[in-house]
Ligand code: HEC
């Protein structure tokens with residue numbers, strides 16, 4: 001019995017308590033990201049263009065756009081892929097040879113590119129149900145409103161809450177599902193996992209569609 005309890009504690013501990021990322025926002029790390037060289041980043045980004053687009057706007061909806069994203073967020077994701085805190089074989093492969101400086105340079109370049117442009121504005125009446133989660137959250141399920149962290153327009157917030165406005169719906173849905181299932185677990189304090197695990201598949205689909213149509 002005791003052993004079973006211990007085993008269960010270890011499993012839940014791994015799901016929620018495991019170190020999410022190895023990047024801590026020390027003054028040194030923030031300085032490193034700030035000092036990123038966009039010119040060098042542009043050269044390094046040649047390897048990435050096939051999937052993420054020439055200037056970080058991806059043409060394939062399975063590949064996230066990177067243009068206009070927060071540099072601190074980009075830096076941390078690259079670091080997380082490299083050390084395995086965020087698991088993706090493709091991205092682990094493309095980050096394995098990058099130094100911390102390379103990642104800061106790439107982050108500097110992508111963050112300065114114009115974000116994806118939406119051709120048509122969202123029709124709010126289409127999203128009435130899901131807007132409640134976005135604006136008010138759901139206190140019964142202890143889900144805070146998305147916009148307290150991601151910003152009123154989904155534009156993201158310092159230090160590393162990503163911009164989600166204008167991101168591809170396919171990618172947003174896929175990554176929210178990954179938090180929901182615990183496959184993506186590099187979020188500090190499990191903030192996104194605790195939220196996503198309570199969302200239904202339909203809510204995830206609608207939230208992804210809503211944010212994809214917002215103009216960043
Ligand atoms: C063969 C295609 C491919 C190439 C080449 C590639 N990526 Fe990716 N990238 C992906 C996919 C697929 C994902 C989403 C993976 C996931 O779900 O975690 C991704 C995710 C990312 C993310 C996370 C974005 C977010 O919003 O969280 C960053 C940052 C990133 N890539 C940067 C790069 C950089 C920099 C390079 C070049 C050094 C690169 N990628 C090369 C396919 C690629």
Ligand code: HEC
Nearest residue numbers: 144145146149160161162164172175186187191192195207
């Ligand atoms: C408590 C603050 C907070 C709230 C509330 C919150 N988020 Fe997040 N979200 C974050 C942080 C921080 C990250 C980055 C986590 C990481 O590094 O994996 C994130 C990441 C994400 C990502 C991944 C983006 C990418 O490029 O991969 C999506 C999608 C997302 N959130 C959607 C939502 C939605 C939809 C809601 C509302 C239901 C929401 N978030 C509520 C803080 C929050």
